[in-house]
Amino acid sequence: MGRRGRAAVVVLGDFGRSPRMQYHALSLARQAFLEVDVIAYGGTDPHGAVLENQSIHLHKMRPIVLEGFPKLLHFFMLPFKALSQFFMLLWYLCIKITAPDVFIVQNPPSVPTLIAVNLASWWRKSTFVVDWHNFGYTLLGLSLGRSHLLVKTYHWLENHYGKKADGSLCVTKAMQHELAQNWGIKATVLYDQPPEFFHPASLQEKHALFCRLKEDLSHPCGIRDCVSFGRVSSAAIHGEEPYANSTLFTTQVDHDIFLKQDRPALIVSSTSWTRDEDFSMLLEAAVMYDRRASAVLNEDDSIEEELLWTDICNGKQYLYPRLLFVITGKGPEREKYEEKIKKLHLKRVAFRTMWLSAEDYPLLLGAADLGVCLHTSSSGLDLPMKVVDMFGCGLPVCAVSFSCIEELVKVEKNGLLFSSSSELADELLMLFKGFPDKSDALKSLRDGALETGSCARWASEWEQHAMPLIDEVISGSKK
Known part of the structure; x- marks a missing residue:
């Protein structure tokens, strides 16, 4: 897979606290020879290997917080927060960065991330890959309960827009089975593996x-x-x-x-x-x-x-x-x-x-x-x-x-x-x-x-399982 252009890594969270997405960015730059734009929140410094790589370009969004509002109003402010995040993501994905060949988006959170990336990929004539770390609706269910209307709506949106991806990665065989049987999504298992800087200390x-x-x-x-x-x-x-x-x-x-x-x-x-x-x-x-x-x-x-x-x-x-x-x-x-x-x-x-x-x-x-x-x-x-x-x-x-x-x-x-x-x-x-x-x-x-x-190490796992998928979706978009 030679130099093809650009990839965009999308994280609606603190990039410094998202190690798997940092490793994706490093592999896209080092192994796939792509220029990489990272769209994420700041807050915590990522690993020095990410900061030092000249092919990785960080674009830090400003977090939207609900501080200052009474706790009783937080629930009613959630739609406003999601809408604000949606338009902020569109600004970065559709205007701020150069059009990528592929978006790679972390899930969860699913809303509004999957919706925004789906729209941006259509607008920029790009492909997009979802990296399923977990399910957003189950996390929301911890606080609201699985039967809550908002959780059910979140589940539907996560399923609907997850299916629109050109490719999917996931973290376990159990999740791969769940996505295939109950979501209609074919996903490739990319196990988390440690990169080279995790080793026994002398x-x-x-x-x-x-x-x-x-x-x-x-x-x-x-x-x-x-x-x-x-x-x-x-x-x-x-x-x-x-x-x-x-x-x-x-x-x-x-x-x-x-x-x-x-x-x-x-x-x-x-x-x-x-x-x-x-x-x-x-x-x-x-x-x-x-x-x-x-x-x-x-x-x-x-x-x-x-x-x-x-x-x-x-x-x-x-x-x-x-x-x-x-x-x-x-x-x-x-x-x-x-x-x-x-x-x-x-x-x-x-x-x-x-x-x-x-x-x-x-x-x-x-x-x-x-x-x-x-x-x-x-x-x-x-x-x-x-x-x-x-x-x-x-x-x-x-x-x-x-x-x-x-x-x-x-x-x-x-x-x-x-x-x-x-x-x-x-x-x-x-x-x-x-x-x-x-x-x-x-x-x-x-x-x-x-x-x-x-x-096994991250680089070999990524080259064996993620690179062929990314190569396939990029090649398919250029036909």
Whole structure:
């Protein structure tokens, strides 16, 4: 497929928080040799590889927000918002950018995106491909209920305009079957795969990352817990290592970097802080782990945190390690859960919430010991991309079980599944028993995750499945 001209990637959302569409843009530019116009909202910086590629041109729309209106009026303002978005999209798609050979549009959201792209493709004499990540009507149904008239109308519009596409991609075989059987849409499965910048982190990369995040991880303002007490090791206290070269997890002596034996286990969970991820399940599991790990230590409720700090300084080893959960992401329910976390007062578990750059996030995954995924899917037919990224970094996963998750997570090979907080707590206790040297079950899952992550990468998956479809629809439009 030689240089054919242009493609337009359409995202009615924050492009920096749409990794799959960023990867589409990179592949269109690098592998299909197209000039790529991205029409999306700004907000979060995309990966540096996107910003540095001179064939990718970002066109940032201004988000339409309903702030300032009473909540009771938000429902009545939704049609106005959709109409405003529709005309804004038409302006960019029909006038602002050069006419492309193909539009590639993320779904959801479906309304007004599919309607606008359908009209723009007719006006510009272009083709368009829908990349089905999920179904918009099922997401709307989380707040309104599936039987609501607005949800039914949304479903009809999503179906009607989805059928008008010249081609379709989707994320799972289960979704492919649903589209074929109940929507009359033939879709090609393009599995999410990690790009090349998701990989296991070296000791040098881990140490550099932990140095950058030292204060955020070890001693955030106003937080006193088992991790903030332990931000300096016993060796540092006794003058055997400079604090500047020591982090929670690593220490540097001359030019050599070591992982600390008394480090906490690092668990990462990325979330959009929305209703399709029940974060309370993770908090409840953390409380259960904390109680059971403390019981093994014969600690009672009156123990002082300073005693734990003394044990850490003296290098005392425990059967179950301290756990540090780092929760990354932005979303509407973040503050609510941060308040809940502050009230837990755990002895062996600590939480940190943060937003990382597109360059540091893969390094954090590559440096962690376990990933946790709380994604359940409004449709039950999509797969969490965060798990794909974790496998790309060789990070094993504990994931919430739902209908098609086993297309991705192979139980006892690269991860484990759970359906309740107690199951997750049991898995944490099993995986981290004897950490860091004697946690054989965790090491076995890490080997499986490394194997899974090395099997396929985004570029090869895209070239095998997406490129032929895009080539076909572009060629068909020129006949």
